[in-house]
Amino acid sequence: MPSLANEFPLKMLPGQVPGTFYPGAIGLHNEAPAACFMPSFAPLLQSWGAHSENDDNGGSFESLAAEWREEAMLFSSPFDKFTHPAYQQIIAFGPTIIPAILRELRERPDDWFYALRLLSRENPADGLEDFSGAVSAWLEWGYRNNYI
């Protein structure tokens, strides 16, 4: 019989289920999901949480993050950064990947806020206009919630 901990390994996300997209996670409360859903995310979110951090089929978080850094380094557009296949694959790991993202954010500050908002359904950096301040807010959130 599955335990509650297995069903909801992250206590901060009791209502989150595989395949569900949460517009509120990225501040889109007032739009219908169909209107704010990035279409290219659809197949990946359907497999939300189906991979582990070191999935041999999809690549490890580290290899995907390195691939993203290498291939998205020329993008200025946040949309282009976040729809890169490696970034989407990382999101498809589901909320269990949050600690790895936070460690990466701590080691190499980069544009991980979108993935963290989507995966955690929270935004501790809401309203912050300073990149460093947003990094600090997310790391503080991670410490406070025992993710790192």
Next chain:
Amino acid sequence: MRDCAWVPGKFPNVRLEGFGCDSDRTDRSKRYNCIAWAAGDDSRRWWPSFEDRTWYWPPELPRARQGRESVDGFKAAFALFGYVDCESPDFEEGYEKIAIYTKENGRPTHAARSLRNRKWTSKLGDMEDVTHADPAALSGDQYGVPVFFMKRAFPGEQSTPQAPRRDPQSPQP
């Protein structure tokens, strides 16, 4: 060391003539992006992101949902600093120009700015800023093609509005 040997691999239309690498690749290079650089601001990154305010955008202008940015929004930003539409990127004495790149879907991807020496300058994402012979040099898979051009008198030649810069004492990414 400045090592831009990687650039032709990403931008096959770059020609050695007119190409130069103008900044080191450092952590500080993430501080600003191509739009900021085209606007003359190397203190922060610019993008009209509605969802993430860590990208600066002139407060007078609306922001856009990710993936719904329009060229008109970018043109409006440059218009704040005295730029007006022009026909081509061709050199005009006394004027600096900017080029806005888009891909097939019409979303802006990049901006470049002309220099007094007839070359152009671009900040390549998180990487170095470079000089290139013309806007077409960066055409390709990465940024699409330059499709809109604007111009203004070079700063100092007339009362040209300048882009606001962040306080240099502020923390940076």
